[in-house]
Each structure stands twice: as structure tokens, then as C-alpha cells.
Amino acid sequence: MAGTTEVVIVGAGFAGVACARRLAAEPRARVTLVDRNGYHQFQPLLYQIATAELAPRDIRFDLHEMFARHASVRTRTGEVVAIDPHSPSVTFADDSMLAADVLVLGAGAQPNFFHTPGAEQHTVPLYSLTDAERVRGRILELFRDAAAKPELAADGALTFVVVGGGPTGVETAGALAEIVHDVMPHVYPHLAIAGARVILVDLGHTVLTAFSDDAHSYAVQQLTRRGVELRLGVSVKEVTPDGVTLSDGTTIKTRLVVWGGGQSAAPLASRSGLPQGRGGRIDVQPDLSVAGFPKVYALGDVANIPGADGEALPQLGSVAQQAGDWAAGNIIADLEGDRRQPFHYRDKGIMAMIGRKAAVAEIGPHRHELKGRFAFAAWLGVHAQLLANAGAEMRAFVSWLDDFYVRPAHRSAELLDPATIDRPRIRLEGTHDGTEHAG
Template identity: 65%
Template structure:
């Protein structure tokens, strides 16, 4: 039996690991980057809390002891769900008995003029490195030319009040007020601004209203300015125009304003729904295609009365394992089971010592140290699912929580990131 898995994220890796070393099963795991990226911590790479190596895990290394799993670093050009084939960008065609789509998500700019060209999304390691590189380039340029502050050089705009936007804004606020004074002495950091823009009236809408209020309070404590009930109308190379007419001069706009399914979801005539994600049934297969699975962020996975589960790492991980179990059950002549998600709650890290979590069936809300412990526990379980080093992660977590501010300054060395220069004369 041959299984082809498209995507090396939480869902794809979890599925492949469950099928690894199974007798009579051959697995092809296809990923364009060739590594698993720990997406929940991308914002910490972007804001110099971590290096990219801290959250990037080579897929060949992860499966080095699984001879029945072949990792292919390649781009999928097309999927034929009827024939259960995958065509790679070099023209090679892979046929499967079971096809698993776990290609993840991509940013959704909602047709905002200039967003695709000038905003910085935060959905991959390359994205995170690009954001950090832009920050370092700005700081170095302002160090040489302080007058650039008048052009908005130290204005940083974050779009989106969900976890990505809130966590990035909080980390940037701490970077500017706690870390940069150690790394860039003499810069007019009192002129720096972190501005979070969100179209809705509340932050973290997947959480309770109280949680959103807590997040807003914590962000303001970190110097973040909030523009709520306000959308982005246009992004130019040197400024952002908001729906209320405000124009903010800036050279860095981080986009956390939404996501949609990876491009592969639109190939092959698969049924899609909200966010362009593939529609699946209770057993995670695509209606009309009983041997084609869609998992994680590329799928709308139903749950009870809810039309779809949220795009979370734990959902992706559990759906990957479940799909593998259903594939093995079918191969053994047994009936596949409907997916049952074990809800571990939702959580966000607003900054050091400012985490928030809602856990349990009744979404009990916790803040501070206990929330950080819950956040740490869930992330360690996700890392364990891909075979990462838990001891190393635990050591990092403790250091992140307790370390002095000057430690992060080590990651702000310009030599660590190769970033394109900024044309400060370019106008919108």
C-alpha cells in the first residue's frame, strides 16, 4: 500500500510518523522546504527571541530510522483526486492508494491593495527571517541616518487582532522597550511606535471578551497602540492608509490579518468552503473521494454542531494521527472511525509573563504563570509529536521566561540576517 502525503507540517508529519515502520506500507512525504517548521513560534524568530534553527526540523532527519518513509523536497504542481496522483513541478507523477493533503495555509490579503507586494506575512520560517531582517535593516539605517525617523522608520504596523497579530505586537513592544536599549544605544527609541490594526472591536475573538480585554491591557503596557474597528485600505512602500483616513508612515507592515488554504486545495476540482479549505467528512476523507484525506489548515474539519474546527497545531496533529489510523484500519478490513478532537484549549503569549489560556470543557480562563505553564505543555506535546528535543525546548522556555533583556540582543547582530536594502526615496 502506498500513501502520498503532501505537506510536512503538524498534520503531515503526524500522519507519516503513525505510518512509519508499518509492514506493507510505503509513504512518500512531500514538502517544498524539506523541513518541518514549528509555526506557533514564528513570531519569536521574527522578533529575535529565537533563531530559525530553533524551530526548524529537517524531515529527512526526523524519519531517518523509518525506511518505509521517503521524504521528497519538491513543489506539488497539481493533484488528481480521481486518479489519486500528485504531479511535481519537475513533471514526475506519484500514484497512491491513499492520498493525504496536509499542505497547510497561506496568507489571505483579502484583495487589500498593495498588501501582497508590500506587507510581510508571518506563515513560514522564511517569512519570519524576512521580518527580522527588515527590522535589523531599519535599525542600522536609522543608526546611520537619524533623520529617517521623520519618514516613519521606527513605526511598526501589525495587521490583525488574532493570536499572530497580538503575539507579534507584544513581542515587538518588548523588543523596542526592553531589548533595543541594550543593543542600539543612542537610537531615538522614544519615537518608536508599534501599532496594531484590527477591523473588529475586540482582540482574540476566539477567546472570551475578558481575555480580549486582558490582551489589550497587556499590549498597552508594552507601548502598543491599538486601532480597533479600523481596517487597512491600502499599503504602499512607505505608508499604510486606514479606513478612517489615517495615514501611517512605515517601512514594516506585518500581516496577521487572515489565512486561507494552500494553493494545492484549489487543484483537482476538490470541494472547498470557507477560506478555500477542502471540505471533508467526519472520517477526514473528501466527499466523493473515499481514499483522499484533507487535514489540518488545508481542510474544514467538522466537529459536532461546529462547521469547522479552528486552525490549530493540535487539531492538525490529531487529525494526522487519526487519518493514519483510518488508513491502517481500512487496509485491515475494518471500518474507519469519525474523527474525534480532544480539545486542549486555546492560548496565546502576549509577552513574557503575560500569557493567557482557556482550558477545559468550560473554557476556564487563566493568566500569568499558570497560563504560561499550559502554553508550554501544549507546545511540548506538539514538539514531541515530531520527535524534537523536549529538554532543549524546556530549557529555552525557562530562559525565555526568566532571562535578562540583554540576552536577546545577541540575536540582533546585523550579520545574522541578509536582508534587502530599503529604498528610502521610494514613495507610494
């Protein structure tokens, strides 16, 4: 189509999907949205997958279906291995290339193991559906094996370690405590699982350090009440297949360590030749493009996006989603011959859910503090909005919410069945590397 601007978006996370959605209504732009998976995954609900509260299909949204009604948006499944910011283009793992007039990078993050020996090999991070399925599979396997051979518990088979006391670690530890202490005793009533433990390790002297002191004590109290043991002020020195050694010299025998210890930019950032700052993230200008490369934008977790105070904004779904929409606005401004606008983040605040009806939230730019049910309600509101903005299905979220309130410790039998862990974890119906779908 003459006069059409080709926009290639790498990554169908919050940032990429929001950018494509806004551009879908722009007749002068044609978009190719590329992702290695062929689906959008809703990361904030990953630990519900890991602890069998939700099924993978509940948070996996097929990209082709999401954009089926938008003729100007194509989706392509494939691994991008290189980008050329000078004459914008991407190269796929199968060596095919895609040229662009405008390149948008929304490739997200990867876990940062901080060179901890054994961490990469013997822990499971929680960044993707595959990770979350691995955690669920491992929990079910360990309980199944301990039910057959109860003596395995003494070897750490029922000891679950979470590394990192930030929101991901705290939310994961809270959800693990529920499945380990409240759900599994009903599945294996004959198994003496009084010895089952959930341990949260963090180098800091409290959890949720980004929150207020009040929130720290509340989170510690709620985790402890749920049976999470806290090992604070110690770091992980080494992880082996059967244990974790801490900086105080102690060793915890365990067969499952979930790594929530930090993140850095997706590997594509270091292969892009673009300027990288803190966390290996690509530094961007206020209009979200990269200095010296006006036709290249970087958004969301792969970028350091300057906030109003000049500090980089946090790695949050709402930052990524708003940046995606904003970058699309600036691409349209170029088409109109208008001036690009500097990104303005509408701060929703920060929040973490610790467990059923227990959450902390600091709402809005003035950080109005909430705890308990009110914070949980705020968490629900923000996440429902993130889902709706992504154009994702709300049905599963609403049914999960119903279970969450009305049927404590309820899980679907399918998600607790160890037989399901041997099946292919994630089916990519009709999608494989290089597949392209016109919208």
C-alpha cells in the same frame, strides 16, 4: 513490495508528520512524505524567530533526520503543483509524478489579504520560516539605518505596524514591543528611539475576539502596558512601501507591516478539483476523507474538518496533529478490513501569549479561563506536547524558556547582528527540489 499500500502525504506540517509517524509502524504501508522545504517548521514559534528570540535552526527540523529510523517512510523535497484525486497522484514542479494508493493532503494555509491594495506586495505575513526571517532582517535593517540617520525615524523607520488582532497579531505585537522597546535601546544606546512605535490595527473593537470579554480587557491592558498602540475599529485600506492608510482616513508612516489579518487554504486546494468550502478549504467527511474520493484525505489547515457540533474545527496545531494521526488510523483500518472511525477531536482549548508571563488561555472543551502565569504555563504545556508529538528536538525550546524567564530582553548577539541578514536566510543542507531520501 507486493501487497504494500503506497501512501503519498503532501505537506510535512503537524498533520503530515503525525500521519507519517503513525504509518511508520505499519508494515503494510509505504509512505512518501513530500514537502517543498525538506524540513518541518514549528509555526507557533515563528514570531520568536521574527523578533530574534530564537534562531531558525531551533524550529526547523530536517525531515530526513526525523524519519531516518523508519525504513518505510521516504521523504521527498519538492513543490507539488497539481494532484489527481481520481487516480491518486501528484505532479511536481519539474513535471515528475508520483502515483499513490492513498493520497493525504496536509498543505496548510496561506495568508488572506482580502484584496487589500498593496497588502500582498508591501506587508510580510508570518506563515513560514522565510517570512519570519524577513521580519527579523527588516527590524535589524531599520534600526541600523536609523542609527546612521536618526531623521529616518520621522519617516516611520521605527514605526512597526501589525495588522490583525487575533492570536497571531497579538503575539507578534507583544514580541515586537519587547524587541523595539526593551532590547534595541541596549543595542543602539545613542539612538533616540523614544519615537519607536508598535501599532496594532484591527477592524474589530477589541482583540482576541474568540476569547471571553475578560480576556479581551486583559489582553488590551497587557499590550498597552508593553507600549503597543491599539487602533481598533478601523480597517486597512491600502498599504504602500512607506505607509498604511486606514479606513478613518489616517495614514501611518511605516517601513514594516506584519500581516496577521487572516488565512485561507494553501493554493493546492483550488488546484485539486476537490470541493472547497469556507476559506477555500477542502470539505472533508467525519472520517477525514473527501466525499466521492475515499482514497483521498485532507487534514489540518487545508481542510474544513467537522467537529462534534458540525461546525468546522479551528486552524490549530493540535487539530492538525490529531487529524494526521486519526487519518493514519483509518488508512490502517482499511488494510485490516475494519470500519473507518469518525474523527474525534480532544479539545485542548485556545490560548495566546501576549508577552513575558502574560497569556490568556481557555482550557479544554468547557473553556476554563486562565490568565497570566497560569495561562502561560498552560501555553507551555500544550506547545511542549506539540513539539514532542512531532518528534522534534526540545533542547532549544527549553533554553528559550530559561532565557524567557531568567534573562528578560536577552538576545544572542548573532541574531541581532545586521550582517547576518545578508547571508542566505535558510540553508537546506543536502536537499533540493526533487531530492528523495529513503528513511
